Amino acid sequence: MSDEDDLDLKTLDDDELTAQMHDDLYDGLKEEIEEGVNILLGRGWTPYEVLTKALVEGMRIVGIDFRDGILFVPEVLLAANAMKGGMFILRPLLVETGAPQVGSMVIGTVKGDIHDIGKNLVSMMMEGAGFEVVDLGINNPVENYIGAIEEHKPDILGMSALLTTTMPYMKVVIEALKEKGVRDDYVVLVGGAPLNEAFADAIGADAYCRDAAMAVETAKDFMARKHNQMGAA
Numbered sequence: 185m186s187d188e189d190d191l192d193l194k195t196l197d198d199d200e201l202t203a204q205m206h207d208d209l210y211d212g213l214k215e216e217i218e219e220g221v222n223i224l225l226g227r228g229w230t231p232y233e234v235l236t237k238a239l240v241e242g243m244r245i246v247g248i249d250f251r252d253g254i255l256f257v258p259e260v261l262l263a264a265n266a267m268k269g270g271m272f273i274l275r276p277l278l279v280e281t282g283a284p285q286v287g288s289m290v291i292g293t294v295k296g297d298i299h300d301i302g303k304n305l306v307s308m309m310m311e312g313a314g315f316e317v318v319d320l321g322i323n324n325p326v327e328n329y330i331g332a333i334e335e336h337k338p339d340i341l342g343m344s345a346l347l348t349t350t351m352p353y354m355k356v357v358i359e360a361l362k363e364k365g366v367r368d369d370y371v372v373l374v375g376g377a378p379l380n381e382a383f384a385d386a387i388g389a390d391a392y393c394r395d396a397a398m399a400v401e402t403a404k405d406f407m408a409r410k411h412n413q414m415g416a417a
């Protein structure tokens with residue numbers, strides 16, 4: 185890189201820096217993203233603001249050009265890698281809030297789907313809100329979900345899907361829970377960019393979560409209802 189190109193991120197104001205970070209994420213520049221995250225944290229931004237305004241917004245822009253055939257899988261993989269570098273720094277800050285444990289969740293991306301950034305964000309924010317999280321990773325067949333809920337007995341089962349071709353698999357998992365007679369033992373929350381509330385209703389999930397913050401709010405609501413029911417019984 186020439187001296188001319190060697191931009192000092194610290195000299196940029198907040199707006200310029202976030203715009204630069206969107207460009208750096210687009211270009212898959214992991215070190216620059218890590219530096220940008222640290223600078224914003226040092227300026228007093230909350231981890232959640234850095235996550236949403238710098239990283240998630242940058243990935244949204246990547247998604248548009250991926251859709252339009254301007255970016256391809258290798259470039260998007262680099263962008264994802266840069267995003268994960270930033271998330272790695274934010275993770276302990278989001279997770280260690282000292283919140284008391286309020287419940288537990290098993291979560292995984294469904295079979296055929298390897299997208300995990302959104303699911304990882306949900307896991308982090310749920311942990312930060314006091315949930316114990318068992319993350320099954322990506323590409324999970326129904327057996328993985330069933331095995332994990334039998335082993336961990338969570339309050340919540342979370343599923344993520346980013347493809348229109350993989351989202352129907354969530355119904356396969358819910359049907360398997362019904363067949364085993366355990367559907368009502370768990371709150372089933374689903375999320376991922378192509379989903380919506382109508383889809384969640386149609387497959388028999390308890391709720392659709394638009395983003396990680398909504399997943400936390402929804403999970404807390406369900407836990408509060410559960411405790412109220414137990415108190416009334």
Ligand code: B1M
Pocket residue numbers: 240243244246247248250251252257258260261264291296297298299300301302303305306341342343344345346347348349373374375376377378393394395396397399
């Ligand atoms: Co993929 N991809 N991708 N991709 N990719 C999308 C999803 C796509 C919309 C891009 C596009 O065309 N605009 C498109 C899907 C089109 C469709 O189905 N309608 C697509 C495609 C087509 C593909 C491939 C088929 C491309 C190919 O090979 N030709 C392929 C499929 C691979 C597979 O899974 N089998 C593929 C591959 C990849 C990469 C590997 C390169 C990479 C993934 C890397 C990784 O995850 N480790 C990738 C990426 C990065 C994307 C985009 C650009 C970004 C996804 C992302 O991380 N977003 C994506 C475009 C887009 O979504 N607009 C795209 C940021 C993240 C924070 O948001 O994941 O939505 P999101 O999560 C949010 C909410 O949705 C919600 O909370 C999260 C945080 O706020 N949420 C939940 C998510 N899961 C939840 C679970 C919950 C609750 C909330 O449970 C309770």
